[in-house]
Amino acid sequence: MSGRHARPGAWDDGRRNGVWDQGALDSLLVLVAESLGYTCRPVPGDVMLLEGPNRLHVSMRNLRQLARLVPRDDWPALVSDHVTTIVTAVEEPLDLSDFDLAQHLLRTRIYPAEADNGVLAARPFAPGLIEVVVVDTPTTVRTVTTEEMHGWPVSGDALFMLGRSNVRGDGPLQVDEDELGGVRVVVLHGWTFYAATHLAWLEEYLPIGPYGALVVAPNRSQIVAHPLLPSGSCPRARYRAAVTAARELQAHARRAYEEGPGSLSPHLYWWRMGELTLLDVRYQGDAVVLPDEFTSVLTKLAAEP
Structure with a gap:
């Protein structure tokens, strides 16, 4: 399946003899970090820790995914922009004390559950995923802490609803029809960090x-x-x-999760009345084995006139 995020040619540019040249990106990141007054060292989780005026974490997985989208000659500019944006967001924080001004910048963004460090203004969204309140500016997107949230006149579910409303106000995703393994699917996509948030109102995009x-x-x-x-x-x-x-979507999810950028989940979900249930897809030989509850629903679906 093709999408606007896919750039096969750029992927080829980023390989050397069929192997991703991670060393080049690591070296570029070190150079940029040192120019900003930071030292670097790798830490578990495919992350580079930057230490200096602050302690910052850079996901090397996400950086590699971004690098796939551009020619190799553009890597220095890509790494510089990426690291500088992260550093600037921390060293030059926004003044969010005036909620009347800040509320227009708020969005809710979906992250993998492991991104929750205990201080984010976050809540569960689906198995393996969390919904996080963020501040969206022209140059960066940064998460909101619970301390910041509690300093505002609006917090809790009301704040998340405001963030969702602002995502909706940014406009709808592009909707395309496609095929996976001969089965019709609907693809919702766009140049946005917030596509997954639209799952909260999926029924507005397609008949369910x-x-x-x-x-x-x-x-x-x-x-x-x-x-x-x-x-x-x-x-x-x-x-x-x-x-x-189910089989084709699961396979696609795993591929697109690896490709990124901004990997969220390699899993298959069952959307019902706004709720997302994780579907454990297993195999016995070549046969797909689905959870009993889902199989019983498929039996009812097949039995309808």
């Missing part, structure tokens, strides 16, 4: 009946969905189509 939809949100810019609808084919074909969709 009582059986819900299969969805994946592999990275920050893309959602792929397959509605479970009782129409257009014989019962057995409906069942097979849903199983095929």
Whole structure:
């Protein structure tokens, strides 16, 4: 499946003899960090720790994913912009004390659950994912802490609703139809950090009946969905189509999660009435094995006239 985030040619530019040249990116990051007064050392989690006026973490995985999108000659500028943005966000913090001004900058962004360090204004969004209040400026997106949140007249669920409202106000995602393994899917995408937030109102993008939809949100810019609808084919074909969709969406999620940028989840979810349930897709030989609850729903779907 192609998408605006995909750049196969740039991926080839970033390889040397078929192996990703991570050393070049590491060296560039060290040079940029030292020019800003920081030293670097790798720490667990594929992260580079920058130590200087502050302690900062740079995800090397995300940096590699970003590098895939541009020619190799542009890597120095990419690394410089990336690191400088992170440093500036910490060293020149915004004054968020005036909520009347800050509220227009607030958004909610979806992150992997492991990003929660205990101080973020965050809440569960789906298994393995959290929803975080962030401040969106023309140059950077930074997370909001619970301390900052409690200093505002609006907090808790009301603050998250405000952030979601601002994401909606930024405009809808682009909607395309595509095929995965011969099954029709709907692709929602855009040049935004907030695509996954739109899962909260997925039903506004595509027809979803009582059986819900299969969805994946592999990275920050893309959602792929397959509605479970009782129409257009014989019962057995409906069942097979849903199983095929589960298999193909799971495979796509894993690929797109690795590609990034902004990896979120390699997992398959079942969207029902705004709630997301993790679907554990297993295999027995070549056969797909789905959870019993989901299989029983597929049986009902196939039995509808």
